[in-house]
Amino acid sequence: MLDGNDRQWLNRISAHSAGAILLNQAKERLDRETLENFAFLLQEDGALVVWGSPDGLDEVFTVRHHAATDLYLAGTIDAPVADASIPVPKRQAVFSPSFPAMIATWAIQALSRQGDLVLGIGTIRGVVADVCRQSHRKGLELAGQTLKVEPPDGGWEGYPELTNEECLARFQTKWVKNENGCHIWQGKPDQDGYGRYSAIGVQYKAHRYAYCAEFGPLNPVLTLGHECVVRLCVNPYHLHAEPQEDNTAEMWRDKRLRERAK
């Protein structure tokens, strides 16, 4: 949920000033109070865009489920977003390979105007900030934190390395935080540009270990995308899980990495 720093930000935003608010990993983040805050912040024709199926959304907003994208579009109660009239782009038509990032790009451009304030909340926030910079919206990032998933007593079955204290402590000595909040892995990158970490003999990509230590074991069919497009980043809150196919267009990320390095 939102932390104290986020609340300070929210207090500084005028009522009805946001053209769009985008939320990812919504299930863990949305409670009624937060939703009501958002309803208050949105312009009359503003859009709330939510991934997942958030409980309680219907009580505060008029919600339309968009089956093609499994996305929930919500306007304020008085001015629901007419999502049926908005064409949703085909995946390959947009430059981002990440599905949430693609929809964020589309949603910002389709649902807000230049100069609008757009809030990005959850793991999508870095993408929102980037798209806003490129498309002349005022992007604001909120909610850098999500809740850690506590392991069951005795740890995750079959994954002792995720709760082993030595492994966890040693991992924390191997990264340095940068000005964007990225945890930059200090070890040698592998051939794909990712960090590697060995935990009681189990070889991990470093960012995957960070994610699993925070949120529990990850289904092997899922891969992790970096919202911050920094492959050496091991901040679990800059990562989102996605099906393998969503993470294959690495060229886009490479391009962005090169841009950042300039």
Ligand SMILES: [Zn+2]
């Ligand atoms: Zn990062």
